Amino acid sequence: MSANFFGRELVREPRCPFCGNVIEPPKELPVKMPRDMPVGACPCGAVYACDVTGHNIGAAMIEALVFGCGMDWDLAWSLLPQEDYLENIVEHYDIVNHLIVPGGVYEGRRISGTLFFIRLQEDILEVTEEGIRKRIQKARPIEPKPTTERKSKPPLSKKQVEEFVRSYKPQPIIEASKTHHQTMNNLQRLLYSPDDRFRMRAAEILGMAASEVAEDNPEAVSRLLQRLFTSITDTAASSWGAFEAIAEIISRRADLFAGYIPQLFSFLADDTRQADCLKAVGTIAKSRPDILRRYTFYFIPFLQSPKASVRGYAAILLGNLGAKEAREDLKKLINDPNPIQIYDNGSLKEKTIGQVSHDIVKNME
Structure with a gap:
């Protein structure tokens, strides 16, 4: 289908740039990816992700590549453009009418x-094609979000948010976040507090609030996660509390945001961030050990770090994973007198690495 006006093409059907076939509208996967972009697949083997704004091309590339790799992040990051896959971009896509609008304005x-679009090389496609087909069959058409209004209470002020965090009363903040997403921004501001317990309470409550918001608006939480990661990588910004907040969000909604875990792993190569990263991964492992268990042997060497905080949080992580293969290494830490901070349900306490390791080893028996 195409429409012309005085010889100028107004709209046309979307086609695969690799084979020329008309493509189906992109759909939403039942398991969300980081940016929650709709995806699709062409019979020729190409896959595609839709960025409705046109401003997140890099994120769309990642979405398409990960989807094409059967949601295998390790495989996706190991592939090289041109050598392992080809890519192409189709612009001026109208997701509402499933049309290409060359002029950029329609209705x-x-x-x-x-x-x-991503087109994997044949040898890789042979491995991933069946998984792609099954996921597309389970995907659902994009539905417009309901526009029904609901009455809501006035938003909480910055001072109110701060007071609820300080007194550890998360429920009013959670309720306010459902209708006023600015509440999460006010919580993020509190992550820069020098008060350790207050900062960790803010991170935990931010995770609680984000979990509720993600039910109706996962995109808002994805944007929040991106801001938190940016605060870590941006040398001009403070990353205080960012690791804790990222961990709290992912641990509560790993079904939606587990795709961000590889970004956390990238900080393990930085000596200055290893402890914070291991602590964050340990928090995720406490609620979802199943998605991290295969990385166990990667974490064990951190038990021998010269930094006490790295050893301590590596021990807690391995304990949360139930990693019996690390038992002998953990026994070597039972006499370690160095203290670490442990946060749990609003409380912050201090224990020695030896005490932590002793408890973990005992639980493994």
Whole structure:
């Protein structure tokens, strides 16, 4: 289908840039990916992700690549462009009508959507193609979000949010976050507090609030996670509390945001961030050991770190994973007198690495 006006093409059907076939509208996967972009697959083996804004091309590339790899992040990051896969971009995509609008304006709307295509090489496609087909069969068409209004209480002020965090009363903040996402921004501001217990309470409550918001608006939580990661990598910004907040969010909604875990792993190569990263991964492991268990042998060497905090949080992580293969290494830490901070349900306490290791080893017996 195409429409012309005085020889100028107004709209046309979206086609795969690799084979020329008309493609199906992108769909939403039942298991969310980091940016929650709809995806699709062409019979020729190409896959695509839709960035409705046209401003997140890099994220669309990652979505398409990970989807094409059967949601295997390790495989996706090991592939090289041109050598292992080809990529192409189709611009001016209107997701509402499933049309390409070369002029960029249709029915009074600006059309800036982009379809990012990935075509894996045949040897890789043979491994992933069946998984792609099954996921597309389970995907659902994109549905417009309901516009029904609901009455809500006035938003909490910054001071109210701070007072509820200080007194460890999360429920009013959680309720306010459902209708006023600015509440999460006010919580993020509190992550920079020099008060350790207060900062960790803010991170925990931010995770609680984000978990509720993600039910109706996972995109808002994805944007929050991106800001938190940016605060870690940006040398001009403070990363205080960012690791804890990321861990609290993912641990509560790993079904939606487990795709961000590889980004956490990247900080393990930085000596200055190893302890914070291991602590964050340990928090996720406490609620979802199943998605981290295969990395156990990667974490064991951190038990021998010269830094006490790294040894301590590596021990807690391995304990949360139930890693019996690390038992002998953990026994070597039973006499370690160095203290670490442990946060749990609003309380912050201090225990020696020896005490922590002793308890973990005992629980493994």
